[in-house]
Amino acid sequence: MLLTLDFDSEVPIYQQIRNQIVVGIAGGRLSPGERLPATRALAEDLGVNTMTVSKAYQLLRQEGYVAADRRAGVMVRPRDAQVPVVPEETVRGLRLRLCELRLAGLSREEILRLCEKMCDEEVD
């Protein structure tokens, strides 16, 4: 998994890391059970502080996307362990983006086609 950071972005680094890992898992580029890079290794790789990566990992753990094991590091949550709750922020965020697309002039059908396309990107 290749992570690309945008240091000019308003989005905090730890959030960028968290977001890209979420997209990576959903897209199948990170498989259930697969190990994520060690905190220090990823930090050095990205050129950021150890605690910044740690904060991203803790966030992912809290949200149930990964499981942190002291012995084996951080790994992608196995397929059987489901997270049934849909965060309210996810729903609100989705609505916001759909509204933005609407106001950018896209039709209902164009928007839904885009959503379909994105859903199909997620091959696992």
Add this chain to the structure above:
Amino acid sequence: MLLTLDFDSEVPIYQQIRNQIVVGIAGGRLSPGERLPATRALAEDLGVNTMTVSKAYQLLRQEGYVAADRRAGVMVRPRDAQVPVVPEETVRGLRLRLCELRLAGLSREEILRLCEKMCDEEVD
């Protein structure tokens, strides 16, 4: 238009104001050409600083969602003045939310149904 602020949220207040106005425009609760509340009035109404509202308005203006006129205040962008460019952040944000729904266990069809429902909320 009723704005509801969450002061405990991680999302900045000016961003919350901006987001809710965007959703309000797309949902037809704010019509093209309609005037938004005066900066000071909305600030007092929400119990926040004048500049916080001003920052939200400036953001909306930069993004092309509203037009600020010194004489008449801030109004929703008329229907004819289109904004053809889809912000990269919008696309990235949409993908992220779809991925989160996927990882929350929703099927492709459930997600698309949700998107359809949200698109139909936007009645204008």
Add this chain to the structure above:
DNA sequence: CTTTTTGTATTATTTATTATAATACAGATA
């Protein structure tokens, strides 16, 4: 047993962002 690696906690510091407060100004309106 020693060394290494794991995530993470700690403490301090720096920087950037966010929000507020009190004024003020230009332009338009009544």
Add this chain to the structure above:
DNA sequence: TATCTGTATTATAATAAATAATACAAAAAG
């Protein structure tokens, strides 16, 4: 003239984000 409009200004406070250096417990490898 007085009163709106958005916004610029300056200062200040509070919070968040990121870094730095160190440390600790737990597990694995040598």
